[in-house]
Amino acid sequence: MRADRLVAALLFLQTRQRVTAAELAAELDVSERTARRDLEALASAGVPVYSQAGQGGGWSLVGGARTDLTGLTAPEIRELFLLTGPDAGASPRTRTALRKLVRALPAPLRDGAEAAARAGVADGTDWAGTDTEEPLLAPVQRAVVEGRELRIGYARPGRDPHERTVRPLGIAAKAGTRYLVADTEHGLRTFRVGRVTSVAETGNPVVRPEDFDLATAWRTLAARMEDRLAAVTVRGRAAPGTERVLEGLLGGRVRYGERTTDGWTAIEADGPSPEVVAARLAGLGARVELHDPPEARAALARIGAELTALYGT
Structure with missing residues (x-):
């Protein structure tokens, strides 16, 4: 007998003066016999519920008794x-x-x-074109809740899927994207749920460490990711009117310095590598000039040469 079904039955009783077994069965999507058995189980557990036979009868809470199961303000x-x-x-x-x-x-x-x-509406479409679908979220969540080891297929951008064994410990959401936090042979790792391509249970249980705290683990893992995303700093200058574009490309990883007499502004931008930052800024053309490190300038020169060779006359 599922405890969550008994809780649902009690909540349903709290909202009605009297409930028949048929009404409860329809609410819980179970048979009338199962609903009657659930009501009897509540009574046996000490919940002040009683039945009244005959026309207009049913099940009620004694004296309209209520149990605050939410505790919500x-x-x-x-x-x-x-x-x-x-x-x-x-x-x-x-x-x-x-x-x-x-x-x-x-x-x-x-x-x-x-x-x-x-008062709220959510649109799952990302205007930046990022795929935010998570078709395998349900089995991943179930494995977390039930403590089941998984063999998952996982595909990073531009790579073929590869399989690995993970021991799910929790799911964290960041900016609308869910990440599986799991123990692996290499320690704690995160996996973007939308990139999971297959899920299969191994049959092994997951033993959750006694001192494991999901919020603490996520902060540690997120800090590592932040460090990787800000491994290098690129410096240069930007033309007037480029601030909003820069912030759209780099978010909070761009900082502004002094503005010169010609209206250009000194900038610093963090990223995982000079090449990655340069690639993000390449679309601004001559509106951004990078000074250092030399690898960033070389990356922009290479991108410019490739585009000229492809599109130049």
Whole structure:
């Protein structure tokens, strides 16, 4: 008997004065016999629920008793429904859970939750063209929750998929993208869920370290990534009016210095390598001039020569 189904049954009872086994069965998508067995299990567990036979009978909580299973405050409820409301890109399972939660909320909080759900919308399309689909999210999440070791196929950009064995420990979301945090033969690693191409359980359980904390592990892993993304600093200058383009290309990794009399501004930009930064800035043409390191200037010269050879007259 699933504990989450019993909780759902109790929440449903809290929202009605009286519930029949048929009504509960329809709500939980189970048979009427299973629903009746769940109600009897609640009573056996000490929940003050009783049944009344005959026409108009059913199951009720004694004296309208209520159990606060959420512990949520009004601001927390609004935030939850703004993020995951029916119009915010939630999955069908999430929408079902939210409908149950709305019915379980006290009346003064219910209107605010429903209003918050109508106030948000999420569009999964990335205007930059980045693929944000995560077709294998469900089995990855299930492996995390149930503690199952996985053999996954994983494809980095521009490379063929390769398989590796991982022990899932959690899922972290950053800027709308989910990452699997897993133990591997090389220690803790992160895997972008959208790049997972196949999932197969090995049959081995995952033993979660007693001192493991997902938030702490993610901060450590994210810091390593930040260090790799800012391994080098490129310096140069930019023409007037390029600030917004630079920030779109480099985000918070670009910094501005003094502006000269001709209107150009000194810039510094961090990146994983001089070549990567140069490639990002190449589209600005002569509106950006890099001074150092020499590898960045050489990379721009090479890109310019290739484009001239291809498109020049």
